Amino acid sequence: MDVKVVEQENWSRMVEVLVPQDELQPEFEKGYRKYQKKVKIQGFRPGRAPLAIIKQMYGPRIEIEVIEDIIPRIITDAWKQENLKIVSPPKVDDLDYQPGSDLRITFTVDVEPEIQIEKIEGFRFDRKVYEVEDEDVEQALQTLREEHAVWENIDEPATEENFVLLDLQELDESGLPIVGRKFENELFALKNQQGEVTELGRQVIGARAGETRVVVLTPSPRPGSDEPVQPVKFEATIKEVRRKNLPELDDEFAKDLGDYDSLEELKKALREQIQRRVQQDLDRELERQIIDEIIKNNPFEVPKSMVDTYLDNFVQQIKQSAQDQN
Structure with missing residues (x-):
């Protein structure tokens, strides 16, 4: 050929x-x-x-x-x-x-354009160096406690500190069940990360396992939609009330996590991990700034077909993401 x-x-x-x-x-x-x-x-x-x-x-x-x-x-x-x-x-x-x-x-x-880089000197950038705070280490320790928590089913009325395992049956305006709109074995915290009691929590606090209550919940808005959301009525069957028991922060906890002899050793390792991870993120951001500056000082054109292909792929990714969310 x-x-x-x-x-x-x-x-x-x-x-x-x-x-x-x-x-x-x-x-x-x-x-x-x-x-x-x-x-x-x-x-x-x-x-x-x-x-x-x-x-x-x-x-x-x-x-x-x-x-x-x-x-x-x-x-x-x-x-x-x-x-x-x-x-x-x-x-x-x-x-x-x-x-x-x-x-x-x-x-x-x-074909791919041949890019001539003529100006690559004379730029000035500031490299940020991250200093780990004690609060960073404490948050990392709290995350580890959450990951290694032990769940306990309790025969007590639910409090804001508890979690509940529910079956939720959606109801129509007349209070009748809607076929195909039942959600089973859904686990909910009764307060959010800010320590505030949730919408569901306000309606089921005090309930015990085996009780049924009618609750009204407000769905989250659909991404990119300006349409107002309407509250939805459910029949909630409380199957379990659970307590989340967090392990104590001590030397034994550190030993259980791996090759650490004490809690202080674990804190030191966490400090190093946080420093390395955050610094990598800062350095990647610096790299993006350098690339942006080089591109700005060395303008070039690309084929329209290359731009079209990129946009087509981008649109397909957006569509696929929307389908996955639905």
Whole structure:
């Protein structure tokens, strides 16, 4: 296969491909044999007609079908052979083939722009260095306590410190259950992270396991929607009231978490982890600032097809994200 690349304006490249008849012939032979297995010719059993007769009767038709099948592969092989970094789907401009002759294809692609970086010196940036606060370590310790908490079912009225395991059956305006709108084994905290009693908590505090109450809950607004949300009525069956028991912050807790001999060793390790993680984030932000500054001082254009491809992919990601949320 002979390939010739012709540079056009900007990032456009015209690629001329010539595939000799002798390179096409093996593909044609495969097409003849494939056709031989399925064609029915009078006087021969199915699949037993001689290849010579197949070629005589259907040769040109088979060759055209084979050409249509192998064009995408030929085009891909051509731009890869020439090490083109394409950013747009190939567009076939011309295709010339007559039975018994060579195959000629001309297609156009856009390639990655060659960016010339001329100014990379003289910039000034401030690197932030994070200093871990005691509060950071305390928050990390609290997170570890939450992760290693022990749940206990209690036979007591629910308080704001507890959690409840519920079955929620949505009700219509008349108070009748809506088929298909039952949510089972949902676990809820009765106060939020700010220490405030939740909307549900205000309606079930004091209830015991086995009790049923009618509650009204306000759904969260749909992302990007300005439509007001309407409260929804549910029949809530309290299946369990749970207490979350947090482990004590002591040396034994540290030992249970891993290779730490004391709580102080655990705090030291957490301080180092926080320092490393936050510093990595700050350094990544600095890297983005450097890249932005280099781009600003070295402007360049990109193919429209490259921008279109990026936008198409971005839109698809947004659509997929919306579908996942629904």
